[in-house]
Amino acid sequence: MNGATLSSREDILARIHDCVLDGDPTGATEGTRAGLEADIEAMALVYESMVPALREVGRRFEAGEYFLPEMLMSANAMQACMDLVRPLLADSARKPIGTFVMGTVAGDIHDIGKNLCNAMLESTGFKVIDLGVNVPADAFVEAITAHEPDAVGMSAFLTTTMREIGRNIGAIEDAGLRDRVKILVGGALLDQAYADEVGADGYAPDANSAARLTKEVLGIDD
Numbered sequence: 001m002n003g004a005t006l007s008s009r010e011d012i013l014a015r016i017h018d019c020v021l022d023g024d025p026t027g028a029t030e031g032t033r034a035g036l037e038a039d040i041e042a043m044a045l046v047y048e049s050m051v052p053a054l055r056e057v058g059r060r061f062e063a064g065e066y067f068l069p070e071m072l073m074s075a076n077a078m079q080a081c082m083d084l085v086r087p088l089l090a091d092s093a094r095k096p097i098g099t100f101v102m103g104t105v106a107g108d109i110h111d112i113g114k115n116l117c118n119a120m121l122e123s124t125g126f127k128v129i130d131l132g133v134n135v136p137a138d139a140f141v142e143a144i145t146a147h148e149p150d151a152v153g154m155s156a157f158l159t160t161t162m163r164e165i166g167r168n169i170g171a172i173e174d175a176g177l178r179d180r181v182k183i184l185v186g187g188a189l190l191d192q193a194y195a196d197e198v199g200a201d202g203y204a205p206d207a208n209s210a211a212r213l214t215k216e217v218l219g220i221d222d
């Protein structure tokens with residue numbers, strides 16, 4: 001990459017956007033490094049270049065212009081950028097203000113958004129226990145028993161996997177644990193109405209609001 005071509009904030013953001021869209025991890029990470037060196041805030045790199053690029057990938061996939069391999073290559077390019085950005089978001093020095101268990105529901109392997117939420121929750125001061133992807137209901141129940149978290153987050157991205165959230169909440173109720181945790185949900189297709197329908201305590205549209213909402217439902221106002 002020619003550094004001279006990245007002379008402005010706009011150039012850098014556009015470069016990262018285009019490289020994520022093209023599934024080019026080398027160009028995307030070079031752009032991200034250039035952005036960090038130019039003192040562009042980490043969250044701006046994520047939300048003003050990478051996230052819009054993946055939104056466009058989703059649109060192209062839906063329109064039949066991109067197929068699974070292209071979607072995967074774009075996801076990998078974003079993950080490579082996130083590896084550079086994530087350490088800047090975390091603040092491990094603070095005493096935790098609470099414990100958060102997070103997982104992507106059964107049948108679903110989307111984790112970029114979940115990982116971004118984890119980074120924001122950590123930077124807000126939560127200890128995050130990440131159960132990973134394709135997490136069955138009993139694993140959520142076991143994690144609540146084992147870690148006694150203040151809140152549990154469930155991430156779902158497919159029409160077919162959204163319903164797992166309701167199942168998970170049912171399993172948590174059946175185990176007699178519902179009163180012990182706040183349950184928050186998120187993912188591309190969800191909204192507040194869906195959260196209300198399945199009996200969650202809240203819906204967050206993005207990583208910043210996930211962290212803000214968690215503090216709000218737990219009554220933390222530091």
Ligand code: B1M
Binds near residue numbers: 068108111117
């Ligand atoms: Co998939 N995929 N995908 N995919 N994918 C979507 C979700 C889709 C909307 C694309 C489309 O058609 N427009 C579509 C779902 C359609 C539907 O069901 N109605 C879809 C499909 C169909 C599929 C497959 C079925 C494709 C196939 O195999 N034919 C398949 C399913 C695999 C499976 O899970 N079983 C599949 C696979 C994949 C990849 C593996 C290639 C890859 C994921 C790689 C990975 O995550 N490691 C992928 C990708 C990249 C996408 C899109 C393009 C981008 C998702 C993303 O990472 N966005 C996506 C299109 C879209 O979302 N518009 C799409 C960036 C990320 C930062 O945003 O994920 O929204 P987001 O996360 C946000 C918020 O949602 C929120 O905060 C995050 C950060 O701001 N949030 C939470 C997320 N989780 C939260 C939890 C919380 C709170 C907030 O708890 C408190």
